[in-house]
Amino acid sequence: MPELGPLRPERVAVYTLTLPGLAVAERIQRVLPGSTLYAAAKYRGLLEGAVYFEEPIKELLLKTWPLHDGHVFVMASGIVLRAIAPLILDKRVDPAVLVVDLKGRYFVPLLAGHLGGANPLARHLAEALGGEAVLTTGTDSLNAPAPDLLAKALGARVPDWSPLKEVSALLVDGRPVGFWSDCVDLSPLGRYPMVRVLKEPRPEGVEGMVLFTVRKAFPLPVPALFAHP
Structure with missing residues (x-):
């Protein structure tokens, strides 16, 4: 069950x-x-x-x-x-x-x-x-990862939730979104076709980003949600 x-x-x-x-x-x-x-x-x-x-x-x-x-x-x-x-x-x-x-x-x-x-x-x-x-909810009905659920599961603090709407919309639309972390293993997310698990915190080939990091948020040229486990 x-x-x-x-x-x-x-x-x-x-x-x-x-x-x-x-x-x-x-x-x-x-x-x-x-x-x-x-x-x-x-x-x-x-x-x-x-x-x-x-x-x-x-x-x-x-x-x-x-x-x-x-x-x-x-x-x-x-x-x-x-x-x-x-x-x-x-x-x-x-x-x-x-x-x-x-x-x-x-x-x-x-x-x-x-x-x-x-x-x-x-x-x-x-x-x-x-x-x-x-x-x-779009991510559930279309089998896309939900950044807010992932943040909650990791006990991560999200200082600014405002990018979530745009990042989630990209995921639901099947657009490439980069996931990067310097503190947790995000490799299992690679099974989602719209996810790119990045080795560096740079938006190469993606239209949005979700970052789980111990670092402070920094400017990026795409919509980016920062979470701090």
Whole structure:
């Protein structure tokens, strides 16, 4: 079964507004022991241990958003998008958000797929419940390396995330991106056709760079993301 990723089950919340959703949410909670299930108050008593709420989901989230690292909504994505929109801050700190259909077939990360762990959570739940993880992040759907995930896996500090968008776009488009390091072995990345594992920190034959280095960032003529393990 796919790993859960950075999320701990007890830090995940599951929400439902309907009776069919309650059945799916209960299955999800069994896969995530210690998670908290929030259900509409009209179903009070149907599921032992659930937290029942009467306020609109948007108001509930004002209280629960900071309490959990992952939020799984068994409801329509439009409801979720309108509810979480005022709470979204930055990809580096936003929690994982998933939506699940009322039959428990599709698990769709909406927010923090990489750094927040929504993508591995979707894979984990889909595998456990016989559904399908629908990943829309470009690097995942096109089998390209994700610099932000690699930085997180290496425990690297990224002083400036602004080049990530342009570098990731190059990777998704299949354009050559150079990866270089003076402190970690990046040779396994050579299996990706768009990656060039460089011996020197020079952008020769590449349109962008990702550098894992103990050195301070230095100017380069192409978009470059610096990470410091």
